[in-house]
Amino acid sequence: MTKKEFRLENEYPYNRTGPERWILSHLWRYAAFPLAALGAAIINNLCYSTIQIFIGRAFDLITTPGWAPAALLRLALTVIGVAAGQGLSGLLRNYSVEFVAQRIERDARDELYVSLLGKSQTFHGRQRIGDIMARATNDVRSLNLMFSPGLMLITDSAMAVVVPFLLIARMRLDLLLAPGIFLILLTITVYDYNRRLQPVSTGLRDQFGAMNAGLAEAISGIEIVKANVQERYEWLKFTGDARLFRDYFVRQGVIQARYLPMLVFTLAWAGSFLHGLLLWRGGSLTLGEVIAYIGLVGTLRFPTFISIFSFNLVQMGIAGARRMLETINTETELDENEGGVARSIRGEVVFEHVCFGYDTAENREDARVTLNDLNFTARPGETIAIVGQTGSGKTTLTRLINRIFDADRGRVLVDGVDVRYWSLESLRS
Known part of the structure; x- marks a missing residue:
């Protein structure tokens, strides 16, 4: 048990061995909601992908001689019903993730606040107030954004890949050729994107804390700054910190601008279209099946596009959690010593x-x-x-x-x- 000057009686025991485990231990308190969000994401993407199948069937219907308007009406009503299911499941997914995000932000802020109350005066004397405030506000907020919309979009993106792949496999296994190559290249390019983005995200959070700390110190000690005619020194110091923060931001933008997965998707979509047309020309697919196939491959655009900032939100959230955990895990020199001497003091x-x-x-x-x-x-x-x-x-x-x-x-x-x-x-x- 760590030393503390202040301790809550029923404090929840979180896993503080690392930022990822710490976040998961917070998530575990509300395990039902992530499961509900996952189930809703599966239903949501299943409905969206099924709509592409029904659109293909509608094309087959209207290209059939003597087709009945009643059959087309049934297909249209079915699409409307499936779209309604997609909307309801989307609401359930969004509510579940937003609930978890708000609760984790609240719990993390409470945990950090209680931890700061339990630190010794020596600890607080060594800290920079601006940095502590950045951790208690921006870093905690980054946890919220990591879950909603960050992890929500990543989960939805994963289901938006799995469900279309399963439906394409039901049509014809050989139709998985272009989407399969796309998935391999997507994994490689997204991994490389995250590898380059992670250190920049961490540096961005650290520099933001340092910039805030320097500004807070200058403002709180403005009388000393003016008495020693150090206004220009403090100005140059702040502009230097701000310039370094800007440089990190620009580096982040450069990495995001070189986002290769969208190029990979465009090539894969064109390859899928060519493959589908060749099979249709050979009589292996109907026109409606080709349209359904292209529609299913088109659903992969969402997970490809959304990765450009959803993974960045997760990286920022983990970086914020790491900074908060550094503060929480810092050992204090004093302990409340609950089992110590407790009696009336005479005053010697x-x-x-x-x-x-x-x-x-x-x-x-x-x-x-x-x-x-x-x-x-x-x-x-x-x-x-x-x-x-x-x-x-x-x-x-x-x-x-x-x-x-x-x-x-x-x-x-x-x-x-x-x-x-x-x-x-x-x-x-």
Whole structure:
């Protein structure tokens, strides 16, 4: 169990061994909704692909001598019914995914907030406020967008590939030649696209946090900036960060512009059309079957086109989850010590050879000791004056008593008990 200054009684145990597992553990809490979304996506794409089959049958019907209008009406009504089923299943899919996306965004933000509450003052003193705010807002929001529309579109795209392939195979197995080659090339090109996009997405999120942090520090310390005539320095620093963020954005755009799957789809669609016409000319297919076949191959355009930004949303979501997890998994130096001493405090405070420095915990060579070999005793009810110049450690001394910080060496005792052995809640109450 990790150390925390604050802990919820019924905190949900998420898997924090990696960003992907962490996201899956959040998703597992609402497992019924992803399953409903998957089922709805299958029905949705089955309905859409079936419409292409009925359109082909309609062409066969009207090219048959003496065809009956009633038969065409039945086909039209069937298409309307299937289209209605497609619309309803689409609504169910969208609702399920949106519900999960909103819940995961809420849960992730709560988890991050509770984690920040449990961190020590030393941890917060080392953080850049702008970066923390970027993680608590933009990175959490990227999780929402990763699911809706990101993963929703990827799931729908996968079904938009599987269902047409099955229906084409039912017509004729040899019709899978061009779509099969397309699927292989699509897998290769999408994998290469994601491989090039992933480091840029991660860098984009990191640079956004750094830019926010620098701006927040400059604004919060504007009096110091002006007093030291550092306006131009801060301006150049911010424009440098913004320029680097822009460069990442441009690199992302260049990668997205070189999106080869659409070219692969166009060639595969043309090849399918040629293959279908050759079979029709040879008498192996009817005109309606050729039209249905081309319509089914045309449904592959959606998963091809949508991959250009759906995978980017997933990459951004994983990058955001990785940054959030870095904050959540950072160990704090203090623990609430639930099993520690918990009783009424009389008020005796003893410092025994206490040493403390803000940078000593990081083992820095230039670390400055704020308090060195401090010894004194304050009896219950006794008043002691602590006098010193600014920065001498007066406030720091009081923060060692309630364990906002821990002494590097020596002991601080309250009523004869080392503050490390007190329950943190009892000590600070």
